[in-house]
Amino acid sequence: MASFSWLCPLVALTLLTLTTAQFSDYSDLRGPYCQRRGCCPGRQDDCSEPILGTLCYCDDFCNRTRNEDCCPDFWTHCKGLPPPPEPPSPILGCTYEGRVYPLNKQIKKNCNVCKCEKMGQNQADMLCEQHQCLIEPSITEAINSNYANYGWSASNYSKFWGHKLEEGIKLRLGTLQPQRFVMHMNPVRRIYDPNSLPREFDSEFKWPGWMSEIQDQGWCGSSWAITTAAVASDRFAILSKGREKVTLSAQHLLSCDRRGQQSCNGGYLDRAWSYIRKIGLVDEQCFPYSATNEKCRIPRRGDLVTANCQLPTNVDRRSKYKVAPAYRVGNETDIMYEILHSGPVQATMKVYHDFFTYKRGIYRHSPISTNDRTGYHSVRIVGWGEEYSPEGLKKYWKVANSWGPEWGENGYFRILRGSNECEIESFVLGTWAEVENKLLLRNEI
Ligand SMILES: *[C@@H]1O[C@H](CO)[C@@H](O)[C@H](O)[C@H]1NC(C)=O
Numbered sequence: 001m002a003s004f005s006w007l008c009p010l011v012a013l014t015l016l017t018l019t020t021a022q023f024s025d026y027s028d029l030r031g032p033y034c035q036r037r038g039c040c041p042g043r044q045d046d047c048s049e050p051i052l053g054t055l056c057y058c059d060d061f062c063n064r065t066r067n068e069d070c071c072p073d074f075w076t077h078c079k080g081l082p083p084p085p086e087p088p089s090p091i092l093g094c095t096y097e098g099r100v101y102p103l104n105k106q107i108k109k110n111c112n113v114c115k116c117e118k119m120g121q122n123q124a125d126m127l128c129e130q131h132q133c134l135i136e137p138s139i140t141e142a143i144n145s146n147y148a149n150y151g152w153s154a155s156n157y158s159k160f161w162g163h164k165l166e167e168g169i170k171l172r173l174g175t176l177q178p179q180r181f182v183m184h185m186n187p188v189r190r191i192y193d194p195n196s197l198p199r200e201f202d203s204e205f206k207w208p209g210w211m212s213e214i215q216d217q218g219w220c221g222s223s224w225a226i227t228t229a230a231v232a233s234d235r236f237a238i239l240s241k242g243r244e245k246v247t248l249s250a251q252h253l254l255s256c257d258r259r260g261q262q263s264c265n266g267g268y269l270d271r272a273w274s275y276i277r278k279i280g281l282v283d284e285q286c287f288p289y290s291a292t293n294e295k296c297r298i299p300r301r302g303d304l305v306t307a308n309c310q311l312p313t314n315v316d317r318r319s320k321y322k323v324a325p326a327y328r329v330g331n332e333t334d335i336m337y338e339i340l341h342s343g344p345v346q347a348t349m350k351v352y353h354d355f356f357t358y359k360r361g362i363y364r365h366s367p368i369s370t371n372d373r374t375g376y377h378s379v380r381i382v383g384w385g386e387e388y389s390p391e392g393l394k395k396y397w398k399v400a401n402s403w404g405p406e407w408g409e410n411g412y413f414r415i416l417r418g419s420n421e422c423e424i425e426s427f428v429l430g431t432w433a434e435v436e437n438k439l440l441l442r443n444e445i
C-alpha cells in the first residue's frame with residue numbers, strides 16, 4: 001500500500017477495504033473518472049463521478065476540502081502527474097522449506113498433504129495434515145544414531161514412504177488378536193533335554209529348497225492367511241520328505257475363509273487352521289495371490305479336479321491339501337524343539353511403529369515410539385541363533401516376514417529370544433500336514 005500514500009485518504013481507505021474484502025484487481029478504481037467527466041477548474045461541487053457507492057471529484061478543490069475526495073485519475077489526468085506505479089500484485093504465495101508455492105498449491109510431505117492457504121489479508125501459509133507416517137525420519141535417525149543401544153538399524157523403505165502409520169497397521173499386518181479361549185489352549189507337552197538343543201538352527205539349512213519363499217502381502221492385511229499357508233506348505237514338504245513340495249494358496253484363505261474373518265482387514269489364525277483342516281487348500285498356481293478380497297472361486301466341496309487345478313505330477317493327489325488340528329507350542333525351548341523336529345512355526349507378534357523400518361540386527365522395540373498405534377501381525381519363525389554383543393550374549397529368533405525380500409535381512413528379521421519380545425513367544429502354532437503317501441511310480445525320485 002505504501003506506493004498509494006500520495007492518493008487522497010478516502011480512496012486509499014476504500015482501496016484498503018476492498019483489498020481486505022477480496023483480492024480482486026484494482027482496475028475498477030483506475031477510472032476513467034476525470035477522463036470521462038472532464039476536468040473542472042476552480043471549485044465545482046457537482047463535478048463528480050460515482051465511485052464504489054459514493055462520489056469522487058474532479059475540481060481543483062477536491063484536494064482542499066476537509067475530506068480529500070479527488071477521483072483516482074485526477075492527478076494524472078487533470079494535473080499531469082505521472083501515473084502511480086502498478087499496484088502490488090495480489091498474488092500471494094507460501095515459502096516452505098526454501099521454496100515458494102502459489103496459493104492453493106498442494107504438495108505431499110511424506111504421508112501428509114500440505115496446502116498453501118490464504119491466512120489473512122496479505123499472508124498465506126503452508127498448512128499440513130498431521131498424520132503419523134509409517135516411516136518417520138525422526139524414528140529412523142534415532143535408531144540409527146544409537147545402534148549400540150538398540151542393536152538394530154533402520155531404513156527408509158520407499159514402498160512405505162508416503163503412507164500413514166494407520167495404513168501400515170491396517171494393511172501391512174492383519175492378524176486379529178486370538179480370542180481368549182484360544183489363548184488358553186494348552187500347549188502340547190514335549191519331553192526332551194533343553195540342553196540337547198543346538199545353539200543355532202536354520203530350517204533353510206536343514207531342509208534346503210523345501211521352505212516357503214518370502215512373500216509380499218502388498219497393501220492387504222493378510223498376514224493371517226500368508227503365514228498359515230506358508231507354515232502348512234513347509235510342513236507338507238518336510239513330512240513328505242520333499243515329494244509334496246507345494247506352495248499353498250494364501251488367496252484361497254483370503255477369498256474363501258470368510259466366516260468370522262475379514263479378508264484384507266485381518267483374520268484369526270485358529271479359524272484359518274480349522275478351514276485348512278476341514279476344507280483344505282489348493283496351491284498358489286491354482287489360485288494366485290492378488291492381495292485383494294476377490295471372490296472365492298474354489299468350491300467348498302470337491303477335490304482339486306472340481307476346483308479346476310492342475311494335479312501334481314509325482315504323487316497321486318486329487319484331494320485338497322489338508323492338515324491335522326493346529327497345536328500350540330509353549331515356551332522358548334519348546335518352540336526350538338518344535339522347529340528342529342517339525343519345521344517352521346507360526347507366531348503372532350505385537351508390531352510397534354519402529355518395526356516397519358527394521359533393516360538389520362536383532363530387533364527389540366525401542367522406547368521411541370511405544371505410545372504410537374500398534375497392531376498384531378503373524379510371522380513364521382524358521383530358526384534361532386545367538387550373537388556376542390557388548391552387552392553380552394544375545395539370543396535371537398530368525399523370522400520370515402511378508403513384506404518382500406528387499407525388507408529387513410532378505411525378507412527375514414531377527415528378534416530377541418527368550419524374553420517374549422513383542423509377545424512373539426505367547427502364541428505359537430504348529431500343525432501336521434496330511435501328506436499323500438501314494439507315489440506315482442513313473443515320476444518317483
Ligand atoms: C494538495 O493541496 C495542497 C494545498 O492545499 C498542496 O500543498 C498539495 O501539494 C496538493 N497535493 C498535491 C499532490 O498536489
Ligand SMILES: *[C@@H]1O[C@H](CO)[C@@H](O)[C@H](O)[C@H]1NC(C)=O
Pocket residue numbers: 137156157158161
Ligand atoms: C525416503 O524415501 C523416499 C522414496 O524413495 C524419498 O522420497 C524420501 O525423501 C526418503 N526420505 C528420507 C528422510 O530420506
Ligand SMILES: *[C@@H]1O[C@H](CO)[C@@H](O)[C@H](O)[C@H]1NC(C)=O
Pocket residue numbers: 188189190330331332333334
Ligand atoms: C518349557 O516347558 C517345558 C515343558 O513343556 C519345560 O520342561 C521347560 O523347562 C520349559 N522351559 C522354560 C525355559 O521355561
